[in-house]
Amino acid sequence: MTKKEESKTIALLVSLPVVFALTTIFITYRNINIFLVSGLILVILEFIFWAKLTKKMPNIKQKLAYLMPMILILVGSIGISASTTLTREKIELIKDPERVSSCSINPVVACSPVINSQEASAFGSLPNPLIGIFSFGAFLVAGMSILAGGKFASWWWKFLWLGSALGLAFSLWLAYQTIYDIGALCIYCMVVWSITIPTFFYVSLYNFEQKHFKIPNKYLDIFEKNHMVPTILVYSALIIMIYFRFSDYWNTLI
Numbered sequence: 001m002t003k004k005e006e007s008k009t010i011a012l013l014v015s016l017p018v019v020f021a022l023t024t025i026f027i028t029y030r031n032i033n034i035f036l037v038s039g040l041i042l043v044i045l046e047f048i049f050w051a052k053l054t055k056k057m058p059n060i061k062q063k064l065a066y067l068m069p070m071i072l073i074l075v076g077s078i079g080i081s082a083s084t085t086l087t088r089e090k091i092e093l094i095k096d097p098e099r100v101s102s103c104s105i106n107p108v109v110a111c112s113p114v115i116n117s118q119e120a121s122a123f124g125s126l127p128n129p130l131i132g133i134f135s136f137g138a139f140l141v142a143g144m145s146i147l148a149g150g151k152f153a154s155w156w157w158k159f160l161w162l163g164s165a166l167g168l169a170f171s172l173w174l175a176y177q178t179i180y181d182i183g184a185l186c187i188y189c190m191v192v193w194s195i196t197i198p199t200f201f202y203v204s205l206y207n208f209e210q211k212h213f214k215i216p217n218k219y220l221d222i223f224e225k226n227h228m229v230p231t232i233l234v235y236s237a238l239i240i241m242i243y244f245r246f247s248d249y250w251n252t253l254i
Contacts, residue, residue: 076140
């Protein structure tokens, strides 16, 4: 791949998520189906461009060096979009408590009970989505800066790792509360859970590779070769929890 082709591919990696975020925030925010379908298309296209960009790279470390900023950009754009939409829904529900949120589909997949719960403002009067907007914004800027050639100090990467760890812990706590306490599923919330999980593991992997945190090489090699396994395991655990918690309802659909 020539330098010109590489620059074009990187430009697409950066611009498509931004276009997705702007479109879903300002134009199609009331349509959950468009959000989900366009989000899925975005993820597929980003991985296609990443594969094209890293096709001739000889080892996994070089490929992961491009995967890290791509994940940050994807997570940032999708997270900002979902968090902003949830903030809009919260405002609309304050104006009209009887309103049915745009992401309420059936008795189980219903955003309103989640948005109106105490857990939705875990830190007092500050709604959780506002925290998400700022946090995911930081990830988006970080990913774009890396692809643009930016370099960050070791302390910055450690701070990013801490932020991703806290984000994962908070998301898993919210997932548990939503599934077992509130008893309803918010699609936008589940999107946020799903993107914080790989963020933590890939930020961890990058920190290990760059020696910001030191682990034995044999464990690092295992992590590199099986870098998708931790994410898949957590996804599987959440799917199992959701299936058994709402199994009575799922059975009525058969």
